[in-house]
Each structure stands twice: as structure tokens, then as C-alpha cells.
Amino acid sequence: MNSVLTIDSAIVDAIVAHARRDHPDEACGVVAGAIGSDLPTRHIAMDNAARSMTFYEFDSMEHLRVWREMDDSDEEPVVIYHSHTATEAYPSRTDVSFAGEPGAHYLLVSTREPDSEEIRSFRIVDGVVTEEKVNIVDATVDA
Amino acid sequence: MAIEVRVPTILRSYTGGSKIVEGAGDTLSGLLDDLDAKHSGLKGRLITPEGGLHRFVNIYVNDEDVRFLGALDAKLNDGDSITILPAVAGGALGFAAAAAFFGR
Numbered sequence: 001m002n003s004v005l006t007i008d009s010a011i012v013d014a015i016v017a018h019a020r021r022d023h024p025d026e027a028c029g030v031v032a033g034a035i036g037s038d039l040p041t042r043h044i045a046m047d048n049a050a051r052s053m054t055f056y057e058f059d060s061m062e063h064l065r066v067w068r069e070m071d072d073s074d075e076e077p078v079v080i081y082h083s084h085t086a087t088e089a090y091p092s093r094t095d096v097s098f099a100g101e102p103g104a105h106y107l108l109v110s111t112r113e114p115d116s117e118e119i120r121s122f123r124i125v126d127g128v129v130t131e132e133k134v135n136i137v138d139a140t141v142d143a
Numbered sequence: 144m145a146i147e148v149r150v151p152t153i154l155r156s157y158t159g160g161s162k163i164v165e166g167a168g169d170t171l172s173g174l175l176d177d178l179d180a181k182h183s184g185l186k187g188r189l190i191t192p193e194g195g196l197h198r199f200v201n202i203y204v205n206d207e208d209v210r211f212l213g214a215l216d217a218k219l220n221d222g223d224s225i226t227i228l229p230a231v232a233g234g235a236l237g238f239a240a241a242a243a244f245f246g247r
Contacts, residue, residue, distance in 0.1 A: 057233035060201045060208045084235045100229020
């Protein structure tokens with residue numbers, strides 16, 4: 001298992017823009033990539049069905065549709081992201097309880113500061129949280 | 144009666160690594176009993192000790208969320224396709240509040 005998330009700056013910018021747009025509600029989404037590549041290439045902003053400042057939840061029908069699209073394209077959810085809008089970018093107990101994609105990088109963005117974002121990434125496997133480095137690179141994809 | 148069931152990565156330890164398994168049943172409840180007989184422990188990851196659908200997973204019959212089809216009583220037919228996905232949810236608030244919020 002890699003201890004680093006390598007992700008294109010254009011995708012990070014799109015995730016941050018999504019989080020800013022939905023602030024003070026939490027924003028959530030996925031970045032798909034080819035199975036086994038560990039490289040996130042396709043950003044998909046998801047609806048937060050909970051529309052809440054302290055919860056997020058994928059809409060179950062959108063979830064099914066997006067997961068099927070990935071399946072059909074031989075992709076998998078390389079990154080699952082959400083924002084915390086008043087607290088740090090660290091997985092809450094709720095986040096850990098729900099984390100059901102052991103192969104994914106769980107990216108958290110905190111938008112509590114108006115001028116800067118905290119962006120951190122974690123593996124969450126069997127309830128164990130392991131922080132990893134985020135390596136932001138330029139121009140691996142057209143986003 | 145064969146019903147195809149798509150199993151997410153996190154539950155494939157119960158199916159010997161298989162992504163797709165087959166089961167039988169007239170209802171979702173019956174299907175899960177059948178699956179549990181072949182893949183011991185799987186049902187416990189989908190159903191709470193109180194006997195309801197676990198909030199950590201979404202189960203779909205063809206293109207519908209089973210919560211809209213009667214949940215465990217959802218009727219199944221030969222050739223139906225079941226998809227299990229781990230729910231993607233969370234947030235900054237503590238677990239007890241979230242559990243109350245997500246309780247369905």
C-alpha cells in the first residue's frame with residue numbers, strides 16, 4: 001500500500017473550488033482512476049444528500065450510477081473526498097465508522113479558514129487511520 | 144432461482160475474493176439467508192443485530208435502492224441483479240449524533 005497520494009494540481013483546485021462553493025455545508029465527491037493505477041484522473045463532484053454543515057452522505061442513486069460508470073470504464077474510486085467546514089482536515093469517528101473503501105485515499109479539505117485550505121490524505125482500513133503525504137503534481141491529466 | 148449479487152471489495156473476504164456470487168430467494172431477506180449459508184458472516188455485515196438493514200451499506204435491486212422497495216421484504220425475481228455498495232458518508236460531528244441522523 002502506497003504511503004503517498006499523487007494527485008494533479010488541477011484536480012486539487014477543482015476539489016477546493018467545490019468545497020468553497022458548498023461552504024458552510026460539507027462537500028463530497030470522488031476522483032476515479034484506472035483500476036490498479038493508484039492515479040486519480042477523473043473528478044466527480046457528488047451531491048451531499050445530507051446538505052449539512054456537519055454530515056455528508058452520497059445520494060444513493062447517484063452513488064450507484066457513478067460506481068457503475070467506473071465499473072464500465074475499468075475505473076475505481078482512487079480518492080474519496082469531503083470537506084470539514086469548521087474543524088481540521090482529520091477523519092472524525094463518523095468518517096472512520098463509514099469508511100468502506102479500503103483501497104481509496106480519503107482526502108479531507110478544511111475550509112474553516114477563509115483564505116487558505118488544509119488538505120490532508122488518509123488510508124482508513126479496518127478502523128485504523130494512517131495519514132499519508134499528498135504529492136501535488138502538474139499536468140498529469142486534463143481536468 | 145438464480146440472482147446475481149455484486150459484492151464490494153470490503154466484503155469479498157466473505158466470498159473468497161469473488162466480485163459476483165449467485166444466490167436464491169423470494170425476498171431480500173431470503174436471499175441474504177441463502178448467501179450467509181454459503182458465505183458465512185456476510186449477512187452480519189448487512190443486517191444489524193436488531194434485524195434492520197445496516198446503515199453502512201446500500202443495497203440495490205437492479206436500479207432501485209431497496210429502502211424504496213420494502214427493504215428486507217423487497218420481492219425478488221429470477222434474473223434480478225443485486226448490487227451492494229458501502230455507503231459513503233461521514234462528517235465532522237461525533238458518531239452518536241451521526242448515528243441518530245443516519246438512523247433509518
